[in-house]
Amino acid sequence: MKKPDKFYITTPIYYVNDKPHIGHAYTTIVADVLARFYRQEIGDKNVFFLTGTDEHGVKVAESAAKSSISPQEFTDRVSQEFKDAWQNLDISYNHFIRTTDKEHQKIVVDILKKLKDKGVLYEGDYQGLYCVGCEKFILESELVEGKCPDHNKVPEKLTEKNWFFSLQKFLPKIKEAIESGELLVYPESRKKEVLGLISKQALPDFSVSRSNKAVTWGIDLPWDNSQKVYVWIDALCNYITALAYPKGKDFKKFWPADAQFLGLEILKFHAVYWPAILLALDLPLPKLYIHGFFSIDGKKMSKTLGNVIDPNKLVAEYGSDVAKYLILSQFSFGAESDIKVEDFPVKYNADLVNGLGNLINRVTNMVEKYFAGQIKIDFKNTKLGQEEIRQLHFRESLLTIWQVIQKDNLLIDQEKPWELAKDEQNKPKLEALLKELVFDLYNIAVALKPFMPQKSQEIIDVITAKKIIKPQSPIFPRLNK
Ligand SMILES: [Zn+2]
Numbered sequence: 001m002k003k004p005d006k007f008y009i010t011t012p013i014y015y016v017n018d019k020p021h022i023g024h025a026y027t028t029i030v031a032d033v034l035a036r037f038y039r040q041e042i043g044d045k046n047v048f049f050l051t052g053t054d055e056h057g058v059k060v061a062e063s064a065a066k067s068s069i070s071p072q073e074f075t076d077r078v079s080q081e082f083k084d085a086w087q088n089l090d091i092s093y094n095h096f097i098r099t100t101d102k103e104h105q106k107i108v109v110d111i112l113k114k115l116k117d118k119g120v121l122y123e124g125d126y127q128g129l130y131c132v133g134c135e136k137f138i139l140e141s142e143l144v145e146g147k148c149p150d151h152n153k154v155p156e157k158l159t160e161k162n163w164f165f166s167l168q169k170f171l172p173k174i175k176e177a178i179e180s181g182e183l184l185v186y187p188e189s190r191k192k193e194v195l196g197l198i199s200k201q202a203l204p205d206f207s208v209s210r211s212n213k214a215v216t217w218g219i220d221l222p223w224d225n226s227q228k229v230y231v232w233i234d235a236l237c238n239y240i241t242a243l244a245y246p247k248g249k250d251f252k253k254f255w256p257a258d259a260q261f262l263g264l265e266i267l268k269f270h271a272v273y274w275p276a277i278l279l280a281l282d283l284p285l286p287k288l289y290i291h292g293f294f295s296i297d298g299k300k301m302s303k304t305l306g307n308v309i310d311p312n313k314l315v316a317e318y319g320s321d322v323a324k325y326l327i328l329s330q331f332s333f334g335a336e337s338d339i340k341v342e343d344f345p346v347k348y349n350a351d352l353v354n355g356l357g358n359l360i361n362r363v364t365n366m367v368e369k370y371f372a373g374q375i376k377i378d379f380k381n382t383k384l385g386q387e388e389i390r391q392l393h394f395r396e397s398l399l400t401i402w403q404v405i406q407k408d409n410l411l412i413d414q415e416k417p418w419e420l421a422k423d424e425q426n427k428p429k430l431e432a433l434l435k436e437l438v439f440d441l442y443n444i445a446v447a448l449k450p451f452m453p454q455k456s457q458e459i460i461d462v463i464t465a466k467k468i469i470k471p472q473s474p475i476f477p478r479l480n481k
Contacts, residue, residue, distance in 0.1 A: 006046045007038040008254040012262050012270075013052040013097060013238050015135075016078035017059045020085035022327070022339060023294050023301065025311035027261045029324050030291075030333060030394055032091045034259060036450035037389045039092075048254045050242050051086065052097035053079040057135045057231035061217040071217045075100055088312050090320040090453065097242040099234055107241040108234055109222045111281070112208065116223065120169065120280045123224075126162040126207055129155035135231055141202065150265070160214060162207040163227060170276040171198050177275065177285055184287035185271050186392075187334040190264070194271040206273055208233045236274045240283070257286035259392075264292055289392060292336035309341060321452035322348060322476070325398070328451065332395045345479055355405050356444070357476030362412055363437045364462060364470040370421050370430060373467035377438050384447040394451075401447045408440050438463055 011031045014024050028051055035049035055075040064074035079098050086093065097104060115121050128137040133151030137158075147154050175198050177183035178191060185191040197203055209227035210218075218228035239260065243251035256278075262270050267290055275285050293300075296307040314323040326344050329351065331337035367375050384404065388397035415433055420426040445459035458475050462468065 003042055004038070004258065005042070006254055007035075007042065007048075007259070008243075008257045009035050009038075009047070009049045009259045010239050010257050010261065011051040012266060013054040013099065013235055014082055015054045015057075015059075016075050016082075017057075017063055019078070019308075020082050020311055021301070022296070022309040022311060022314075023263065024082070025085070025089060026294070026327055026337075027263065027291060028086060028091055029089065029327060030392070031259070031261050032089075032093075033324075033328070033389065033394060033450045034392070035092055035094075036453060037386070040449065048095070048243070048250060049093045050095050050097060050239070051091070051093045052095075052238060052242070053082055053099070054231070054235040054238075055079065055098055055100045056215075056218040056228075056234055058132055058215055058217070059135055061215075062132075064217075072100065085311055088315045088320060089324065092453075095242055097238050099238060103244070104238060104241045105219050107245055108219055108229060108237050111237055111241075111245070111277075112229060112233075113222055115165070115208070115277070115280055116163075118280055120166050121163050121208060122166065124162060124164050124205075125159060126164075127157075127159045130158045131155045137207065139202070158214070160211040161226070162211070162230075163209040163221065163224065164205045165208050165273075165276065165280075167203060167205045167273070167276055170279050171203065171272075173279055174198065174272060174275050177279075178271070183271075183275050183285040186287070186289050190267060190271070190290045194267065197268065197272065203268075203272060232269055232273070233277070236269060236277065239274075239286070256284040260286050260288050262288065262290055264290055289333070291334060295336075295338045297340055297342060298338055309339065314344075318344075318348065319454075321455045322352060325352070325452055328394050329398045330395070333392050348476075348479060351402065352476040353474075353478050355402065355409070357474055359405055359409050359412075359437075359444075360441065360459060360462070360475055361470060362409075363434065363441055364468050366417050366421075367434055367438065367468040368470055370417070371434065373465075373469050375431065375434055375438060375468065377435055377442070379439070379442050379464065381446055382443045384443045386447065389450065397447070398451065401444055404440055404444055408437055412437070438468070 009031050011027050031049060035047055038047045060075060061071050064071040067074060083096060129140065131138045131148040131151055131153060133153055134148060138148055138155050174183065175195065178185055178195060185194055208230050209221045210230050212226055212228055215228045218231060219234055221227035221229055239257060240251060240255060243254055245251045260270065270288055278285055295301060296309060299305060299307055301308055318326065326347060330339060367373055385397035385400040388400060417430055417433060420430040441459065441463055445456045448456040455475060462471055
């Protein structure tokens with residue numbers, strides 16, 4: 001397969017009204033794995049990995065007021081919590097954007113002016129149902145028993161002057177782009193969902209501004225001081241403002257995005273509104289990768305149920321590499337996924353302590369004992385599990401790697417090197433066996449680099465050392481419980 005020249009990866013920018021949880025962590029971890037993978041493939045400077053925080057809107061202003069601090073202080077505090085969480089998880093982003101950044105706000109104003117000049121914005125009255133929880137107008141057809149299904153709240157009836165985006169003009173083009181693959185929407189089920197929305201004509205023109213009376217914390221609309229830029233438009237633009245659209249070197253090099261990761265709840269915004277804005281600006285379209293909803297131990301993740309998992313806690317318990325492994329190995333990307341936290345200790349012991357950890361201990365111990373730590377190996381990268389990463393099949397990549405681990409542990413059980421070592425005549429056979437095992441271990445470690453950058457480097461250091469000796473303390477220690 002031909003390698004790309006550059007690779008641009010984005011996560012959604014996370015709304016600061018929420019604390020970092022496992023859902024945010026999952027999306028950020030898959031983006032990190034892909035970024036690390038492509039840095040190995042095409043070099044650090046050809047990969048750009050963006051994440052950040054979405055910091056405007058009614059809810060943020062309300063939360064700040066509740067904590068008796070200014071919205072700016074509030075967003076400073078929460079965006080720092082996201083940065084800290086990603087540092088704990090060893091996330092290798094290139095840039096962390098905040099929608100309160102001066103540079104971002106300036107470019108958003110320019111984008112809005114450009115859209116107005118292109119004649120795709122018009123002034124109108126909006127009458128509709130608005131969910132403060134969602135921070136958006138909600139359609140009658142989206143309600144469940146008259147309530148917003150995400151917030152279990154009856155929406156407010158609102159009439160206000162807004163500036164609108166002529167979405168209708170762009171729908172046929174968006175449909176065509178999705179069908180032709182010019183706008184990639186993955187997986188197939190989500191592509192069908194978006195095409196369904198478009199063909200049902202269930203997508204009215206959308207607002208790009210809101211009245212100052214309703215929204216005080218946001219970017220001023222440049223030509224109408226009664227309005228603020230709608231928080232969603234402000235947020236979507238981050239993917240190009242972070243690259244200093246339109247003249248920035250990074251923009252010219254990296255746009256369009258090669259992988260925009262997002263959760264199902266923001267599908268319409270990314271697969272319809274965002275492409276519409278890009279088409280209006282005459283920009284090429286990105287590739288969108290959508291992950292399904294999360295549940296925790298079979299239950300919907302919610303603050304009221306108190307089952308929201310703090311990624312910092314997982315890192316405190318297992319370390320960043322292992323936390324990432326446990327999260328990514330449980331389910332495939334794209335599917336609806338149930339995170340079984342109860343299974344984490346069992347999985348850690350089975351896969352890492354008894355699986356990989358045991359293999360490392362056995363192999364290094366035998367090379368040390370039978371060959372005084374010296375064995376000649378021609379290390380070569382066999383690209384184990386790499387095609388799977390390219391396809392965004394992260395769990396499947398790990399499964400491929402673990403097949404080799406299982407095969408090798410079984411091989412040791414069957415060949416019984418400790419028996420071979422008893423007879424000098426068997427020395428060549430023993431050497432061949434250990435060479436195979438060390439060679440495999442090297443490739444396992446290389447394959448794990450995007451997933452477990454620190455642990456894999458520890459393994460590589462041990463087996464490429466002048467003298468291979470069993471690590472004094474195990475790389476994957478047994479849990480004390
Ligand atoms: Zn809602």
